Each structure stands twice: as structure tokens, then as C-alpha cells.
Amino acid sequence: MIAPTQVDSQVSSQVNGPARAVHSPAGRGxxxxxxxxxxxVVSRLVSLxxxxxxxxxxxxxxxxxxxxxxxxxxxxxxxxxxxxSLVMAYGSTLQPLIIGIAISGVVGVVLGIVxxxxxxxxxxxxxxxxxxxxxxxxxxxxxITFVYGIGLVAKTLAVIMLALPVIVLNGYKxxxxxxxxxxxxxxxxxxxxxxxxxxxxxxxxSPVIFAGLRLGLAAGFIGVILAELLITPTGIGDLITYHRSxxxxxxxxxxxxxxxxxxxxxxxxxxxxxIRVLRPEKRRG
Amino acid sequence: MFKGLSGLxxxxxxxxxxxxxxxxxxxxxxxxxxxxxxxxxxxxLHLLTAFxxxxxxxxxxxxxxxxxxxxxxxxxxxxxxxxxxxxxxxxVQKVKxxxxxxxxxxxxxxxxxxxxxxxxxxxxxxxxxxxxxxRGSGTEAIMKxxxxxxxxxxSKISYIPGSEVRTxxxxxxxxxxxxxxxxxxxxxxTQAPGKFIILPLEGVNATDEALFANxxxxxxxxxxxxxxxxxxxxxxxxxxxNPAVVTEWRAKYKLLPDLPASQAxxxxxYFEELAKGKAFPLNGGGATAAKDDFAFYTLSGQLTGEPAxxxxxxxxxxxxxxxxxxxxGTK
Numbered sequence: 001m002i003a004p005t006q007v008d009s010q011v012s013s014q015v016n017g018p019a020r021a022v023h024s025p026a027g028r029g030x031x032x033x034x035x036x037x038x039x040x041v042v043s044r045l046v047s048l049x050x051x052x053x054x055x056x057x058x059x060x061x062x063x064x065x066x067x068x069x070x071x072x073x074x075x076x077x078x079x080x081x082x083x084x085s086l087v088m089a090y091g092s093t094l095q096p097l098i099i100g101i102a103i104s105g106v107v108g109v110v111l112g113i114v115x116x117x118x119x120x121x122x123x124x125x126x127x128x129x130x131x132x133x134x135x136x137x138x139x140x141x142x143x144i145t146f147v148y149g150i151g152l153v154a155k156t157l158a159v160i161m162l163a164l165p166v167i168v169l170n171g172y173k174x175x176x177x178x179x180x181x182x183x184x185x186x187x188x189x190x191x192x193x194x195x196x197x198x199x200x201x202x203x204x205x206s207p208v209i210f211a212g213l214r215l216g217l218a219a220g221f222i223g224v225i226l227a228e229l230l231i232t233p234t235g236i237g238d239l240i241t242y243h244r245s246x247x248x249x250x251x252x253x254x255x256x257x258x259x260x261x262x263x264x265x266x267x268x269x270x271x272x273x274x275i276r277v278l279r280p281e282k283r284r285g
Numbered sequence: 286m287f288k289g290l291s292g293l294x295x296x297x298x299x300x301x302x303x304x305x306x307x308x309x310x311x312x313x314x315x316x317x318x319x320x321x322x323x324x325x326x327x328x329x330l331h332l333l334t335a336f337x338x339x340x341x342x343x344x345x346x347x348x349x350x351x352x353x354x355x356x357x358x359x360x361x362x363x364x365x366x367x368x369x370x371x372x373x374x375x376x377v378q379k380v381k382x383x384x385x386x387x388x389x390x391x392x393x394x395x396x397x398x399x400x401x402x403x404x405x406x407x408x409x410x411x412x413x414x415x416x417x418x419x420r421g422s423g424t425e426a427i428m429k430x431x432x433x434x435x436x437x438x439x440s441k442i443s444y445i446p447g448s449e450v451r452t453x454x455x456x457x458x459x460x461x462x463x464x465x466x467x468x469x470x471x472x473x474x475t476q477a478p479g480k481f482i483i484l485p486l487e488g489v490n491a492t493d494e495a496l497f498a499n500x501x502x503x504x505x506x507x508x509x510x511x512x513x514x515x516x517x518x519x520x521x522x523x524x525x526x527n528p529a530v531v532t533e534w535r536a537k538y539k540l541l542p543d544l545p546a547s548q549a550x551x552x553x554x555y556f557e558e559l560a561k562g563k564a565f566p567l568n569g570g571g572a573t574a575a576k577d578d579f580a581f582y583t584l585s586g587q588l589t590g591e592p593a594x595x596x597x598x599x600x601x602x603x604x605x606x607x608x609x610x611x612x613x614g615t616k
Contacts, residue, residue: 064359064362064363065362065376065380065381065382066359066362066376066380150445150450232444232445232446233419233420233444233446234444238420238444241419241420242419242420242421244355245355245375245419245420245421245422245587246375246379246421246586246587247373247375247376247378247379247380248375248379249379249380
């Protein structure tokens with residue numbers, strides 16, 4: 001399901017790319033538009049700046065007693081960074097995340113490839129993951145504690161529950177949709193089945209498998225935060241619940257924003273890596 | 286992408302709920318909407334009875350059950366509920382929310398429990414690990430207070446939310462020292478008599494739950510508030526005199542009709558024990574309770590500043606309580 005959307009969005013961004021190039025010579029009066037087109041970073045910064053300005057205004061109105069201004073939140077963020085509480089929190093939040101993603105990555109890719117190659121495995125396993133992917137995880141995570149308690153195992157499992165289905169289903173779709181003409185070519189060159197898999201199918205599927213890993217990591221971030229909010233408050237989840245309980249709303253928002261920031265930066269870095277290494281043809285000139 | 290989408294969805298849902306709540310509030314302005322931070326259970330039977338009695342006095346009460354006390358407090362601050370149940374000291378002090386407490390419902394009732402095999406007294410806990418509910422919680426504050434009073438130092442405080450979870454962990458031997466509620470204490474005594482010791486806890490008298498409301502609401506609805514305060518105070522006094530009566534009230538007002546038999550049998554012992562321990566504030570707290578809370582919650586981190594410098598009127602509106610006490614007398 002996700003693989004085509006992924007491809008679609010990249011195709012559409014390619015389509016949008018030239019469209020911008022067509023516009024800019026015509027719009028000589030629009031200096032700002034040209035600036036944005038030439039330096040995409042500027043437009044991103046301006047968009048962020050406008051968002052923070054809106055936040056600051058909303059905080060000063062205020063829209064709620066529990067809604068801090070942007071500057072208060074920034075101050076809280078810097079304070080928490082300086083006193084080490086944020087770093088400590090990530091130390092414990094990242095543990096289940098990294099273990100869970102490592103397990104999901106290995107198991108998910110292998111399962112996905114096996115399912116893509118064998119109809120039998122697909123019938124056996126695919127429904128489980130399709131169901132898991134559409135299940136409301138926030139309702140299922142507290143159930144983990146009944147069996148696995150409240151420790152690291154439970155949190156790692158929460159990460160796996162969210163990340164694994166995405167990775168498996170993406171891998172399986174990628175392998176199943178491997179370019180048929182390449183497969184036919186391999187067959188006409190009398191390649192063995194093993195050669196067909198290792199030399200043609202997996203390399204051809206790898207960009208989409210990697211995209212699945214990236215989406216799995218995004219889901220893993222959701223999983224670890226859900227676990228920390230719903231199972232036991234540790235790490236970032238602890239910062240959020242603690243500061244909420246003592247009405248330190250600026251600190252609470254700073255913790256929430258920090259996890260969004262970390263997750264966005266990690267995913268952006270992975271995407272950059274993906275484009276550079278796996279899909280050089282997608283690199284924007 | 287997935288994350289942004291789910292955030293958007295929940296945002297839309299929250300907006301829809303907000304609009305629905307506002308619409309309902311406009312339609313029925315006379316209703317007193319009370320927000321609970323917990324689901325109704327055996328522990329709230331006496332309060333539910335008091336609400337039924339206030340209804341008999343002509344107060345139209347609607348009770349909503351929310352996931353946590355924080356959310357109940359936010360509902361009151363946001364005007365989607367009139368009266369909340371909880372102890373919103375931090376909210377009042379740190380964000381200057383215009384809400385005031387007006388009646389103390391209960392004081393913190395917790396029991397430090399230790400595995401008798403390892404520890405016998407407070408002093409034995411010096412340098413040992415203990416488990417409490419969460420960071421900044423009342424249970425943590427109690428243990429820190431005792432640490433200070435006993436001149437000991439815990440090696441580590443770990444957090445296990447839920448008294449029943451901590452009781453289970455104690456029974457299974459996963460933790461050796463923790464702090465549990467009355468139900469947990471009874472469970473320890475019935476499941477493993479003599480295996481655990483309840484350490485003495487004296488002079489901890491902080492508000493666990495209080496009723497609070499917007500100052501504007503308290504001004505405008507003084508008559509309704511008086512009726513609620515009176516209903517609760519008289520109910521509290523009756524429970525203290527005769528705890529067994531709660532079972533009768535449950536039948537009379539048809540409260541918690543779906544309660545399983547095992548829990549229904551807990552009603553008697555639960556209220557018996559609380560009445561014996563004088564857990565129901567018979568005079569509604571007020572200024573005395575506020576002073577105790579200042580001392581306790583500055584220690585727990587909910588409040589900041591010197592306890593002596595905090596003013597009762599910044600947190601409490603005792604006018605209704607004073608009127609009712611003048612009518613029914615103090616005990």
C-alpha cells in the first residue's frame with residue numbers, strides 16, 4: 001500500500017520540479033518567488049518563521065492557560081538541554097527504539113522478501129501484518145503489559161508492533177513488483193533462481209525496501225512515545241508527563257517539540273542517504 | 286507523513302468534541318457539569334451518593350469521567366466543565382488559572398509497605414531502592430518527606446504507576462519496598478499475612494482530592510455550590526459514624542449497578558478502614574488544609590516558594606464552606 005504512494009509522491013515532486021523552473025523566468029516581478037526557487041532553504045526558513053510567529057501570537061493571546069509562547073518554550077528547551085535532562089531522557093528513550101528498529105529491520109526485510117517470493121508465505125503471513133497495520137495500536141499497547149510487564153521488553157515490543165508491519169509490507173510489495181522485464185532478461189540469459197533473486201530482484205527492490213525501513217523508523221518513533229506515555233513514563237514520556245503534572249507547560253511543549261525535531265531530522269538524514277546512495281536518479285539538480 | 290496525518294486527525298476530533306461540548310453547554314446552562322479525573326469505582330461511592338443528595342436538593346448535576354486529573358482540570362479551566370475533582374495547586378500557581386478549590390474531599394492515604402524478610406523499620410531503608418507512583422506524585426512526596434524526617438537516604442526511587450501494579454510487584458518479589466493504597470494494603474494482608482510490614486506514617490495530611498471551580502462560576506452559582514458542599518459534608522459525617530451505610534446507599538441510589546460481586550463485597554471493609562482512620566475530612570478542609578498542603582506540595586515540587594509566603598486565598602475560596610459550616614456546625 002505504502003510503496004506506491006511513496007513512489008507517487010516522488011514522481012509528483014519530479015513533475016513539480018520542472019513546473020517551478022518554467023514559472024521563474026516569466027515571473028520577473030516576483031523577486032521573492034525567484035529567491036525561493038533558487039534557494040529552497042530560504043522558503044523553508046520563512047515557513048518555519050511564520051509558524052513560530054503564529055505560535056508566539058497564540059501563546060500571548062493566550063488561547064489556553066496551558067499554552068506557552070514560543071519564546072518560553074525555546075527558553076525551556078535550552079534550559080533542559082543545558083541541565084542535561086533532555087540528553088538523559090533521550091538516553092533512555094532511544095534504547096527501546098534502537099533495539100526495536102534493529103529487530104524489525106532484520107526480521108521485516110527477511111519476511112518481506114520471503115513473502116514476495118513465495119505465494120505460500122504470503123497467504124500465511126500477509127493477513128497478520130495487514131491487520132496489524134490497520135489496528136489501533138494505542139489500544140493494544142497497554143495489553144502488552146499484561147504479558148511482558150513494564151520494562152524494556154514491553155517498550156521494545158511496542159516499537160516492533162508499529163514498525164514491523166510497515167517494513168514487512170513494503171518489502172513484500174517491492175519484491176513482488178520487481179521489474180518483470182529485468183526478471184525476463186535474467187531468465188533469457190539462463191540465470192538460476194538464486195541468481196535471479198540475488199542479482200536482479202533484491203537489487204531492484206532495495207530502494208522501496210529502504211523506503212519501508214525509513215517509514216518503519218517513523219512508526220517506531222510513534223511506538224516508543226506511545227509506550228512511554230502508556231506503559232511507564234521514562235525518557236521523553238517521563239518529561240512530558242512530569243512537566244504536565246506540575247503545570248510546567250513550556251517544558252512539556254519543549255519535550256514534545258524535541259521529539260518531533262529528532263524524528264524529523266533522523267528521517268530527513270535517512271532520506272538524504274537514500275537519495276544519494278540508492279536512487280541517484282532522484283537527486284535534484 | 287503518517288505521523289502528521291494522525292496528529293491532524295486527533296486535532297480534528299478534539300475540535301469536534303470541543304464544539305459539541307460548547308454547544309451542549311449553551312443549551313443547558315443551568316446544569317452543573319462535574320469532571321472526574323478517574324472512572325467511577327468503589328472508592329467514589331460516597332461522593333456519588335452526595336451528588337445524588339444534592340440532586341434531591343434541586344441541583345442539576347451531570348458527571349463526566351475523564352482519563353486523568355490533569356484533563357479534568359483543563360476541562361474546568363477551558364470552561365467545558367464547571368467543577369473538577371483533583372488538587373490543581375500547580376495549575377493555579379504556575380499559570381495563574383482562575384480556579385479555586387472550595388472543598389477537600391480526601392487526604393492522601395498511602396501505606397509504605399516493605400518485605401519483612403529484608404526490612405523492618407524506616408532506618409533499614411537507608412541506601413535501599415524504593416518504588417513510587419510517578420515523578421512529582423504524592424507518593425513520591427510522602428517518601429521524600431519520610432526520608433527527610435528519618436534522616437535516611439534512598440539509593441534510588443523508581444516509578445511504577447498504579448498502586449495495584451506496585452502491590453503485585455511487592456507480592457511477586459519484584460520490589461522490596463514501595464508505597465500502596467488502602468486496597469493494596471488489604472490485599473497484602475489477605476494474600477500474604479505477616480510477610481509485609483506497613484511502616485508508620487505520621488503527620489502527613491495533604492489533600493488528595495478536592496473540588497475546584499472557576500472563580501466566576503463560584504460567584505454566580507453560590508446557592509448550588511452551597512448545596513453540593515452541604516450534601517458532601519453531611520454524607521462524610523454519616524459515613525464516618527456508620528461506614529456500613531454505603532452499601533445501602535448504593536442500593537438506594539442504584540450506583541455502579543454493574544459492579545462485580547467480588548468488588549461489591551469490598552465496599553464494607555474499604556469504608557470501614559477509611560472511617561477508622563478518619564480519612565473523610567469532616568470540616569471540608571479550608572484554610573487549615575491549605576496550610577498543610579503548602580508544606581507538603583512545596584516538597585513534592587507541585588508548588589514553588591516558601592510555604593509561609595503562600596496565601597490561602599490564592600488557592601482556595603472558602604466562602605461557601607464557611608456558610609455551610611455555620612449552618613451544620615463544625616466537628
